[in-house]
Amino acid sequence: MAHTEISTCVFCNQVKEGNRFYVEVKTKHFDDNKGGKYSAYLFYCNDCGIQIPELKKKNYINWQYIEEAIENIAKQIEGRNIRFISGLPRGGLIPAVMLSHKTGIPLLNDDSVYKIGEVLIVDEINDSGKTLSGYVGLGHPTATIHTKLSSVIQPTFYYEVVADDIWQVYPWENKN
Numbered sequence: 001m002a003h004t005e006i007s008t009c010v011f012c013n014q015v016k017e018g019n020r021f022y023v024e025v026k027t028k029h030f031d032d033n034k035g036g037k038y039s040a041y042l043f044y045c046n047d048c049g050i051q052i053p054e055l056k057k058k059n060y061i062n063w064q065y066i067e068e069a070i071e072n073i074a075k076q077i078e079g080r081n082i083r084f085i086s087g088l089p090r091g092g093l094i095p096a097v098m099l100s101h102k103t104g105i106p107l108l109n110d111d112s113v114y115k116i117g118e119v120l121i122v123d124e125i126n127d128s129g130k131t132l133s134g135y136v137g138l139g140h141p142t143a144t145i146h147t148k149l150s151s152v153i154q155p156t157f158y159y160e161v162v163a164d165d166i167w168q169v170y171p172w173e174n175k176n
Contacts, residue, residue, distance in 0.1 A: 058167045066171060069145045069159035070095060074102045076157045082141065083118040084108040088131060091124035094172050095145055124170055125162075129153040145170075 077099075086108045087096025093109070099122060100107040108119060121135040126144045129151035135142055141156040150164050162168060 058169050059162070060169045061171060063171050066095070066098070066145065070098045070102055072159050073099060073143050073145075073157050077103065077105075077120060077141075077143065080141070081118050082120045084116060085120045085122060088121065088123045091170065091173075092122045092144075094170075095124055095143075096122035099143070120157075123155075125168055126151050126153075126155050126158065 082105055084107070085096050085100045085103070085105050087093040096109075097107060099105070099120075105120070108116070117139065119140050121132065121140045121142045123131060123142070123144050124146065126132055126142075126147040128148075132142045132144075132155060133153050136153055143157040144155045145159050146162045146168055147155055147158045147160075148164050149161055
């Protein structure tokens, strides 16, 4: 079980440690139909024990999780007609490099990505779908570690569906 800090419990109004107190976070994982995962986060006040449904949280992802995600996506693209991998700056660069190393598919990061077919476009998260939609429109397959169901499009390959109200913080990002 993880713990996170917030300023006050809206139910019991407990305030501790310089206007900070801890809530307990329980995570439930579910499988989707594409071999990915879906996480649901439940928050409970440590003092009153009541679930806090409206709490927005940052989910800090570790490198082991990223390696599992890359392994999963590598298996999904195995046998597909993908000649190159390209990572979108900034969040997609590291997963693209990792996926290139894992699969042996060459990494391509220049403007020629628009002209060459069979290029897998990689990003860390498909949030609204606006970033990936231009590449999908050009016929490129896409891959992300996370996707949100509220997105206007879904990537061709992904590891996990995440809740819209949870901010994902990747290990290569600033933790603030």
